[in-house]
Amino acid sequence: MSAVLSVAGIERRVGDTEILRGISLDVQKGEVVGLIGPSGSGKSSLLRAIAGLDPINAGTILVEGKPPKPGDGAIGMVFQQFNLWPHLTARENVTLALRLVRKQSKAEANEAAQAMLERVGLGKYADRRPGALSGGQQQRVAIARTLAMQPRLILFDEPTASLDPELTTEVLEVIRALARDGMTMLVVSHEMGFIASVATRTLFLDHGKVLVDGPAKTVFRDAPDPRLRRFLATYLERVAWTLPGEEG
Numbered sequence: 001m002s003a004v005l006s007v008a009g010i011e012r013r014v015g016d017t018e019i020l021r022g023i024s025l026d027v028q029k030g031e032v033v034g035l036i037g038p039s040g041s042g043k044s045s046l047l048r049a050i051a052g053l054d055p056i057n058a059g060t061i062l063v064e065g066k067p068p069k070p071g072d073g074a075i076g077m078v079f080q081q082f083n084l085w086p087h088l089t090a091r092e093n094v095t096l097a098l099r100l101v102r103k104q105s106k107a108e109a110n111e112a113a114q115a116m117l118e119r120v121g122l123g124k125y126a127d128r129r130p131g132a133l134s135g136g137q138q139q140r141v142a143i144a145r146t147l148a149m150q151p152r153l154i155l156f157d158e159p160t161a162s163l164d165p166e167l168t169t170e171v172l173e174v175i176r177a178l179a180r181d182g183m184t185m186l187v188v189s190h191e192m193g194f195i196a197s198v199a200t201r202t203l204f205l206d207h208g209k210v211l212v213d214g215p216a217k218t219v220f221r222d223a224p225d226p227r228l229r230r231f232l233a234t235y236l237e238r239v240a241w242t243l244p245g246e247e248g
């Protein structure tokens with residue numbers, strides 16, 4: 001089996017609330033899966049379940065053929081809040097887990113941190129603390145920290161939701177570069193133009209279910225579901241986008 005991620009019929013309830021109502025999804029190596037849907041549709045819950053952070057009531061989740069285990073390094077997660085340590089430099093934020101969890105030597109961890117900070121365009125900022133970095137730069141440090149652990153699957157949960165538009169762009173470009181490098185990713189975002197152009201496949205979630213799962217043309221042009229069309233209409237007024245093959 002070559003799927004990096006295999007999700008079959010998962011359900012999650014908290015009390016009387018059904019949060020995930022039978023979600024299935026296979027992700028192959030190198031795929032970039034976009035997750036869109038209204039607030040409260042279950043996007044974050046799905047990512048948390050995949051990461052093994054929340055229990056599920058039914059179904060199965062396999063990551064590289066095994067149940068997900070938080071901390072085993074197979075999955076990396078990037079959140080809306082960057083969750084950097086304010087008293088540590090960018091370099092120290094990246095090396096922390098390498099030193100404590102991976103037991104790397106200081107020299108080894110510093111070298112890996114420098115390489116990852118350069119990969120996100122922050123090689124010159126390694127000695128800065130988060131307070132001396134913009135929000136976009138902080139999120140890029142958080143991405144470098146995730147990359148340093150060499151995950152085989154990265155889950156992004158609205159990575160630009162707390163950023164101004166110009167800072168959003170620099171973070172999206174880093175994610176786009178990861179996609180070009182063949183990283184397997186699930187990306188929750190309200191940046192429809194970005195998802196349409198970067199995702200190999202997009203899922204539309206509503207009330208804990210996947211209503212549409214397809215390539216950009218199916219999801220963003222054909223939109224074969226009234227709820228998806230209504231959802232997209234709220235963005236169409238504000239955002240213009242082009243799809244692969246439709247440029248110019």
Ligand SMILES: Nc1ncnc2c1ncn2[C@@H]1O[C@H](COP(=O)(O)OP(=O)(O)O)[C@@H](O)[C@H]1O
Pocket residue numbers: 014017019037038039040041042043044045046
């Ligand atoms: N721990 C929880 N306890 C109760 N309800 C929850 C919990 N986590 C999420 N929910 C509910 O599940 C639904 C989906 O939430 P969430 O996954 O955060 O949606 P999204 O990320 O798409 O906005 C929402 O109605 C939310 O209120």
Ligand SMILES: [Mg+2]
Pocket residue numbers: 043044045157
């Ligand atoms: Mg969410």
